[in-house]
Structure formats: structure tokens, C-alpha cells
Amino acid sequence: MQDDVLMQARNLLTSYAGPPLKIMEVCGTHTHEIFRLGIRNILPKSLSLISGPGCPVCVTPVSYIDEAIYLALEKDVLITTFGDLLRVPGSAMSLARARQEGARVRMVYSPLDALELAKNETREVVFLSVGFETTVPGECLALKQAEEQGIANFSLLCANKTMPMAYQALKGSADAFLYPGHVLAIAGTQSCEALVREGVSGVVAGFTASEILTALACIVHESAKGKAFFVNCYPRVVKATGNPAAQELVAHYMEACDAEWRGLGVIKGSGLALKKAYQHRDARLRFAIPRQEGRANPHCRCGEVLRGLCLPTDCRVFGRACTPSHPIGACMVSSEGTCAAYFQYGLATKPARED
Amino acid sequence: MDQTVLLAHGGGGVQTQELIDRIFKAHFANPYFTADDAAVLPLGHERLAFSTDGFIVSPPFFPGGNIGKLSICGTVNDLACMGAQPLWLTCAFVLEEGFPLADLEGIVCAMAETAKAAGVTLVAGDTKVASKGQVDKVFITTSGIGRLLGNVHTSGALARDGDAILVTGDIGRHGAAILLAREEFGIEAEIESDCAPLWHLVQAVLEKTDEIHVIRDATRGGVGTVLYEIASQSQVGIEIRQEDLPVDPRVSGICSMLGLDPLYLACEGRLVIIAPHKEQDRLLATLRALPHGEGAACIGSVTGRHKAGSVVVETAIGAKTLLPRPTGELLPRIC
């Protein structure tokens, strides 16, 4: 049965003979799976996939890493983080590097695990709160439990972001979007459905091989009809209303703020910050972190890569000074990053230039 | 390159290779210095295999074994991979002050038992004690000598276009068992390390045919890393089929929780065997009839269709794509 489904979806895509279509996947996990499965390699030339800025590691500005390193090295804080952030270069070093210099940095699976660590610690514990709609509820849940159980030594360093404003910013960059299934499992589908009225098309996609191929087949099918569309191809997980309990939880602790996206700059209302009543849990205020300038490597073109303005192969450090073992930019660190994917999957086919 | 040693330098991937090339090879280079698991040395009319390996596994006790069993299997298997019957082993312990003697005895018992099962003799040893905090509980180094069977020539450099690639069982189980034993991620599964001495498998396949080209044990860095090493040493392309990779469902479950790929998880009782396609069925039947070979499978082939040094995967959707090169520390991917 699974093979039949894969075959059907595959045939719909490989036999596509319509006009060129640009499809943008907005979610880094989609980018990762699309590369891993080799989906680009079976598509006809007329179907192109572009990777959007949906990897939280990639869009997190350099200054954020600097803030975390400041806490770890200067304030003797135990930093807890998802593994994804460990190797992202800050202005001077990455968290992995800071750990070699004696900083205490612990990788955790869940924000709730960070809270558990805090319970057994006398020192301050800070969780690096990054991620989109999918990840924020867990971070708020940790906050809620910290409040309820009076765990005073736990705080968040927030760089959370939300997608709706980013869709607006990216509106013209593709013919259709592959919407991020797990973001919408929390947020619901209204904001994407509303985009149809502005002429923006897209489908909600899951993450397995058959789900991604089916969602792409659906885009191809709907595009032929010539008008904007929205289809939820992932209703087994994504409901129109999303997860109301998660939405209420987040609304209780956080509110919209302007946020800096690496590459896209500051997007109004695209971030989440702790509400006033919970600012004692805000690591920036609690430790009076001085403003970090965040000097990215001047040769790094991650910003342009994230906006689709250049390919990783156009960057002079790509594949030479900047590789997955020695990343210069965030897009090379995260396995969801476009540069890492290009490097790992051998798309670095342009001849190397002489420097 | 970095100016200090990083954890990634010990990961078995690109960075380990960089470290070896820049520091060790640069100063040790000689005709016998080997990129294989053991050096092959002439002695009179005989050929000896000689290997050494250090073990620092944390935690030292894990489901399916302990650091002692591991230290015997590691060196026995390195010798076996050269087609050498393991004969004599030495061991050196570095113990942390305060380490319980009962635990040490548990480790040593496991070593004796495993050595017996593997048909090797422990002939010399050394003990050092480091003050508390200088080492983590117990580090073991074992070295071993084996005698090569008459006509055998296996090397990572001998894979040829048209060869079949076999693994002797499901992959990534040791790495998964260790991840769980560290209790960092709160995951539980009834899973044991695949840690086992494998000379009997090597002996059996070498008795079936003279045409075994490569035997490697897929330890640190897993099967994915070993395939890249072979592709590079032999200057061939390799193609594997995702669906043919034997993976225990529990290992798959753990990998999907942590965003890891079983191809890069360590095995300690699994061989990658490369031989001409015509030998495939006979070899699989031989392996499957023996302990630790029951799950043997063909996972792909050596092919001239792909660039030398590359490893290509045929994925679940029937597309072909490069296998990402293993790099650095394994980091669970969550968001």
C-alpha cells in the first residue's frame, strides 16, 4: 500500500508537463527530508523547490549566540539547549567552543528536561528558547511549571519567532508554499487560508516520504486550475483550529514583539517576548546582558541565501573555509540549513573559484 | 584547522582523518603505517596482523556488555578484518582513584570470558592509577597480534566495481544502547549492544571463497563512515539501498526521537564485507547460519556509475542522492 501511494504520487510529479512552478518549503524539517529523500532529483526541470527561512537555527542572529556565551562565561550560568544550537558560530566562538573553555552547556531533549536540571541545581539555569510556533508551547510549559513549583533559578533567553509575518515578507518569492505541518498543528490553518484571498497559494504538508510527495502532487494539480488555493494535505495532525490549549498557554506568557531574522532583518511583530508579569524569567533582564553587536563573518552570505537571493555556491567561503566541520555561517551548521544541504548532498558543482 | 583538540576529532569522521593526517601520519609515516584496522607485517614466512585500540566508553557498564568486553571485541575484530586469526592480546588499564574494585572485577571477568570465546589469550598487562578527576572511571587499551591465513588479502583499498556490500546484522545497536545508558534523554528501550567478537564469521567466509575484497568492522562513526572510508581508499563509487539496511525497530524509534541516522551510530559486532556479486548468496547463507550473523544482508554494491569516493543512497522514494558525509560529534536534532 505504501509503495502504491509513493508510486502514484511520484508519477504525478515526474509526468508534470505544465508551466514552470516554484515551490517554497518554509520549514527546515521539510528541507532536511526533501534532501534526504532525494526528492529534487526526481522532479522535472519545470518544478523547482526553494528553501525558505524556516530553520530556527539559521535565522537566529549572531548576537543571540553571543548573549548565551556571555551568560555561560561571565555569569557562570548553566546553559541548556537543543543540540542544534551548539555549533552555531557567534562573533568570537560557538557554545561548543565555550564549553571547551569551561562553560557549562548541557544539551537537552525538551525544555521540561531543562527545568528538571534546574530543580537539582543551586546555580542559575537558562534555557535557550528558540523555535517557531511548534516549539514555543513547550517552552511556556516549562515556564508554567517553574512558576507553579517555585523553581526560582530557571529563566529563558528568548529568540522565538512566528511564521505569519514571514509569509507576508516572502509572498512574492514562490508560486506556492509547502506550509509547515507542525507549526500549523499548533497555530491552526486560518492565517494560511486567509492568504488565498491575497493570491497566495499553498498546501499543508506532513513529513514522511508519502506525505511530502503527495503534498507536492497536490500543488501541481491545484496550480493547473489557475487560481489561488489552500489545501490541508495533513489533516491527520493539523486541524483548522490548531491546538487551542497550546495557543492559550502561549498567549498567557508571551506577546508579539519585533524580531531580528538573520538575512531578513527586523520583521515587525514576528517574534515572541515574555509578558511583563513574567519578566523575572527573562534571562536578558535578570542578568542585565549588555547589548551584543553580533559580528558575522563579513564573507558569509547566509543572509542572502536565506532570502533566496543567491545560492550557497555563490558564496566565496562555501565549501572551502565554510564546511559542516568548520561552519562560518548558520546555514552550514544546522543540518536543516541550505548551505549544509548543498554541501552534504553534493550540489557544490560549480567550479571552485580562485581566491 | 583547529588549534585545540575537539570532541569531533574523536568522532571517526572527516575531522579524525584530518587529525591523523596532520599530526600522526606526518611524523609516523613508514611503509607499514596503515589506514586499515590493523597493520600487516612480514615475519619470516608468515604475515602477522598487529592492532591497538583505546576504550573510554561512558558509562563503562551498558546493556549487552561493558568496557572490558568491548576492549577485547574491538581488537579481536580489528585483527579479524585483516583476515588474521587473533592470537595474543595485551591490556593496559588507567583507573581513576576511588573506582570500586567490584566493578573492576566485573570488567576483568567480562574480558576473560570474551577472550575465551574469541580464542585469544591475554598475555601481558599494565595498570596505572590516576588521581580522582584525571580520568573518567576506567580507560582500557588493548593491543593484539594475529596470524594471517595463507592466501588472504583484504583491505579497504580492494573494493571493485561490481562487488556486493554485505553487513553481518542490524546496524547502530551499540551506539543506540550507549546513548540510552547515558540516561541523558530519558528514553528507554529494551535494547542491547551488538558488541561481540567476530573472528568466527571472518573465518567462515574466508573458507568459502578466496575472493573477499574488504572486511571492516563498523565501529565509531557507524556503517556510513566505513563506507566513505572504503569508497575513498579504493577510489570507487558505492551505492546502497535505504530499504535494504537492516535496522532494529527500536533503534529506528530512538533515532526518530533524536533526529539521528542509524547509519552513523556505532556498531561493535558488525562487519561490512565486500566481495564479488556472484559470491553474495553463498556468503549470506554462511553468515546467517552463525551466531552474530543471523541478520546478515546485502545493502548495496560497488559501482563505476558514481564518482570515486562517493556513497549514494537509493531512498524510500526510489531517488538517488548522496549520503551525507559523517562529520563531527553526533548531535541530536530536535528543532
Next chain:
Amino acid sequence: MCVGLSAKVVKIDHGTALIDAQGARREVSAELLSDLEPGDYVMVHAGIAIAKISASDTEESSQVLQSILTPTDSAQA
């Protein structure tokens, strides 16, 4: 950005669910889903169950494809 794990609920206890993915088990928060019962399937992200799952991916993909391939076209239902 959002690695999800689909897993079966084995046990529920005070807002915590024990989940099983092919024999790998972990406790995750069930606080965001009110009506979970043992036997349900959930999507888990970073230790939190974020959605109840109502079908298998193959079933669902098959349905979506059928709606594309049949001329009546009910994909937008």
C-alpha cells in the same frame, strides 16, 4: 524546524504520557491535549505531545491522491 515523532500512548498519568515509538519509550507532557487515552497516537515535538493523530500517513496520502485523481475533485473539502 520542527522534528515530530509519531508515537503510541501507553499510559497517562497526571498530565504525563508514556509514549512508545517502535519500542523506544519516553515520558512526554500530555498537558496540551485534554482527551488522550492509552492506545491513541500522538505527534510529539521536543518532549511535548502537540497533536492527536487520526490516521496513518499512508492512508491519508492515499485519500488525498484519490481526490486528486478522481474527476469530481474533493481535495478542498
